[in-house]
Amino acid sequence: MEEKWLTWAKQIQAIAQTGLAYGKDVYDIERYEALRELSVDILANYTFEGKEKIRLAFAxxxxxxxxxxxxxxxxxxEGKILLVRExxxxxxxxxxxxxxxxxxPSEVAVKEIAEESGFQAEAVRLLAVLDKKFHQHPPEPYHVYKMFIECRIVGGSAAEGVETSEVAFFAENELPELSLERNTPQQLQTMFEFLRNSEKPVILD
Known part of the structure; x- marks a missing residue:
């Protein structure tokens, strides 16, 4: 579960953004702008990011x-999972x-696989839709849903991409250091459960 301060900052930001989108009264607009600035202050106080960077990325x-x-x-x-080095x-x-x-979603998965690993793929099935706040990711300003889509290779070959420097397959007991912002060890273990059990139902949240 994410820290309460982060949840509060996101909620304040959401209220402010929606209010600025639909508010008409000039005084209400000022109040919503003040709320948005408060959400930026909270993040700046609890993280090492500067206010301007937070404002651009979050508010x-x-x-x-x-x-x-x-x-x-x-x-x-062959019993191993495809990973790329960020x-x-x-x-x-x-x-x-x-x-x-x-x-x-399937088109995005196929596109990202091609761009980051060099492999051409096709989507097979949805494995999970997870709310990032319920998992052990580092704190971040966005509220994020994560979709995991199983795909199969239909062509291409391993090649680094603009955002990746290496491509490899790993066994479940030989996983490298993971980019926790993107995926956690528990999530990859769950993916291997789908490999072992093709009848495993889609996971929500």
């Missing part, structure tokens, strides 16, 4: 506030990223 959106969606492609080969932190993750406007 610079408009319209009705909704969760972001992170989509991860899950590929197994250039940003040098750690390993399932290929994936933010959902793209105009693409379905």
């Amino acid at each position: 610079d959106d408009d319209g009705y506030c909704t969760p972001k969606t992170d989509i991860r492609g899950v590929i197994f080969q 250039k940003l932190d040098g750690k390993w993750a399932l290929p994936g990223g933010w959902a793209d406007i105009g693409l379905s």
Whole structure:
């Protein structure tokens, strides 16, 4: 479970953003802007990020506030799982990223696999839809839903991408240091459960 201060900051930000999107009264707008600034102050106080960076990443959106969606492609080969090394932190993750406007979840998974690993793939089935706040990820300003989609390789070959420096398959008991912002050891263990049990139902939350 995420820290209470982070939950509060997100809720304040959501109220402020929605209020700014639909508010008409000039005094209400001022109050919502003050709430948004308060959410930035909370994050700046509890993290090492500067206010301007937080404001751009967290409090610079408009319209009705909704969760972001992170989509991860899950590929197994000979009992091992495909991971890519992220250039940003040098750690390993399932290929994936933010959902793209105009693409379905399956299309995003296939695109991210190609861009980050070099493999051409096709989507097979949805494995899990998780709310990031219920899992052991580092604190972050966004409220994020994570979708894990099993895919199979249909072509291509292993190749680094713009955001990745290495591509490899790992056994369940030989996982490398993971990029916890993107996936946790528990989540990868859950993915291996799907490999062992093809009848395992989709996981929610």
